[in-house]
Amino acid sequence: MTFDYFNRRLHLYLALSLLPWFLVYGLSSIPLSHGAYFNRLYEDGQPMWTLRFERSYNVPVPDDAELKTIGRRIVRDTGLTGAWGAYRQSADELHVFVYRFRHSVRVIYRIPERKLRVEDARFRWDHFFTGMHARGGFDQDSWLDDFWAVVVDLFCVGLMLWVASGLWMWWRARGLRLWGAIALGAGCATFALFLAAL
Amino acid sequence: MLSRLVRRVHMYLALFLAPWVVMYALSTLAMNHRGFFQPAQSSDEERFQQDKQQIVPLEIAGEIASADASRAVLDSLGLAGAFSARWQNGLLVIHRNDPLAPRRIRFDPKTRLATVEREALTAPMFLERLHRRRGYQHDYTLEDTWAFSVDLFIAAMLFWAGSGLWMWWEMRTTRRLGLVLAFSTTALFAILLIVL
Numbered sequence: 001m002t003f004d005y006f007n008r009r010l011h012l013y014l015a016l017s018l019l020p021w022f023l024v025y026g027l028s029s030i031p032l033s034h035g036a037y038f039n040r041l042y043e044d045g046q047p048m049w050t051l052r053f054e055r056s057y058n059v060p061v062p063d064d065a066e067l068k069t070i071g072r073r074i075v076r077d078t079g080l081t082g083a084w085g086a087y088r089q090s091a092d093e094l095h096v097f098v099y100r101f102r103h104s105v106r107v108i109y110r111i112p113e114r115k116l117r118v119e120d121a122r123f124r125w126d127h128f129f130t131g132m133h134a135r136g137g138f139d140q141d142s143w144l145d146d147f148w149a150v151v152v153d154l155f156c157v158g159l160m161l162w163v164a165s166g167l168w169m170w171w172r173a174r175g176l177r178l179w180g181a182i183a184l185g186a187g188c189a190t191f192a193l194f195l196a197a198l
Numbered sequence: 199m200l201s202r203l204v205r206r207v208h209m210y211l212a213l214f215l216a217p218w219v220v221m222y223a224l225s226t227l228a229m230n231h232r233g234f235f236q237p238a239q240s241s242d243e244e245r246f247q248q249d250k251q252q253i254v255p256l257e258i259a260g261e262i263a264s265a266d267a268s269r270a271v272l273d274s275l276g277l278a279g280a281f282s283a284r285w286q287n288g289l290l291v292i293h294r295n296d297p298l299a300p301r302r303i304r305f306d307p308k309t310r311l312a313t314v315e316r317e318a319l320t321a322p323m324f325l326e327r328l329h330r331r332r333g334y335q336h337d338y339t340l341e342d343t344w345a346f347s348v349d350l351f352i353a354a355m356l357f358w359a360g361s362g363l364w365m366w367w368e369m370r371t372t373r374r375l376g377l378v379l380a381f382s383t384t385a386l387f388a389i390l391l392i393v394l
Contacts, residue, residue: 012362012365012369012372013376015358015359015362015366016379017379018383019359020383020384020387021387023359025355026352026359029332029352029355032332033332033333033345033352034333036333036335082394136229139232139233144390144393145394148390149230151390155226156226157223162219163220166212166213166216176206180209180213183211183214184213184214187214187217187218188216188217190347191217196298198295198296198297
């Protein structure tokens, strides 16, 4: 087996292995890039959030609170599962977003009233895709989330390997070097111009 | 003939867009390991260093729309380009999203003094901001051109997937292993879709 052969097979089989992620990142970038258009598609009077329940709840939230600890406790006490993030919306309000690919939940904790409000998000196809796009990182408690993050890393390494193996294949095809160099040079120059002028 | 055309477009498009591929790969790695690459929040003094102060001859009555006022301030300072802005304690605070030299401008409409500060830029921050840059919401042609390049990249991704499948299917000897890999990872993806 020559290196050229290995390189071609690597390029191909890597692509076939990562195809679902490649398509997800490609498709989800459309609503990310054209958010206003997709928002208009869902302007049909239906609310984005629907109340599931509201109840009394008491957890101390000091000004310098460790949001991760409080968020974890709220998620546990409400029996919700999924990736989550806690945000101090205002001095009086703490929000916890619990996210799964097919369903999201928002928990609003009103600190002065000691009230917990749990709301379900409306399913939207654009959010389904953009949610997958944005998911990543190793800051969740679940090993499944870590596994997803590992796949994200593999995808990034895959992208770099596609570039490297693709460049090699192009360079080995002597007849394509000139036009390839023009395409590569034009791309690099355009990118550099953007960096300098944006 | 069609096969040759598909192969050539696949390759030349990839060569042209190679810098975008590298940028998206590196920025995604940086975001996926944010805790490792980005240290704990630094103080305001550490993040911003004063660049210059300048009187901007602008008459701003009250807290008018921050976008209109910001555009005028940036134009006067010769810093036109994408920005985000808000009013804060009577000051107009503008973040000029320059990829290489991000700045914060604080404009006091009473004294008409604009303080320009440079933001300390780290490689992960630079990559993440570039990654998140998209859309046609700004009033600058150059920003729209960048947004178009992002759209072109999206179209290229979908084309690479389609043309890659086409080229693979043409090579009979790779079909079996290719099918095994594609099906097994699609199954893994479907499982993750259900459990996550």
